[in-house]
Amino acid sequence: MSNLSNVSQALGNRKGEAMQDKNTSTQAPVPASAPAGEGAVPGPDLRMARPEIAALHAPALAVDIEEAGRLVGVCCETIRREIMRGNLRAFKIGRVWRVRISELLSYLKRLEAKNERQTA
Numbered sequence: 001m002s003n004l005s006n007v008s009q010a011l012g013n014r015k016g017e018a019m020q021d022k023n024t025s026t027q028a029p030v031p032a033s034a035p036a037g038e039g040a041v042p043g044p045d046l047r048m049a050r051p052e053i054a055a056l057h058a059p060a061l062a063v064d065i066e067e068a069g070r071l072v073g074v075c076c077e078t079i080r081r082e083i084m085r086g087n088l089r090a091f092k093i094g095r096v097w098r099v100r101i102s103e104l105l106s107y108l109k110r111l112e113a114k115n116e117r118q119t120a
Contacts, residue, residue, distance in 0.1 A: 082107070087107065
C-alpha cells in the first residue's frame with residue numbers, strides 16, 4: 001500500500017470517528033412507547049448553535065512533524081529534513097512546526113510521480 005493511501009486512509013478514519021461522534025451526540029433516544037419501525041427523532045443540532053462543538057469534530061487541517069511522520073510512515077527526522085531541503089512546506093505556530101495535510105498529500109503525489117518516471 002502506498003504512503004498516499006495510508007495518509008488518505010488515516011484521514012478517512014478520523015473523519016469516520018468524527019462522523020460517528022456527531023451522529024450519536026445529536027440523536028435523541030427512541031422512547032419505549034414508540035411504534036415499531038420508527039427511528040429516533042433527531043434532537044436539536046447543537047453544532048449549528050455552538051460552533052465550538054463543530055470545531056471539536058472537524059478533521060485536522062495541519063499536523064505537527066511527529067504526526068506527519070506517522071501518517072507518511074517515516075521518521076520525524078525525515079520530515080524535518082524534507083522541510084529544510086524545501087521539498088515539503090511547513091509553518092510554525094509558536095514553537096511547533098506544522099504541515100498541512102494537503103501539503104503532505106501533494107508531497108506524496110510528487111514522490112510517486114518521481115518514482116514512476118525513474119522506473120519507466
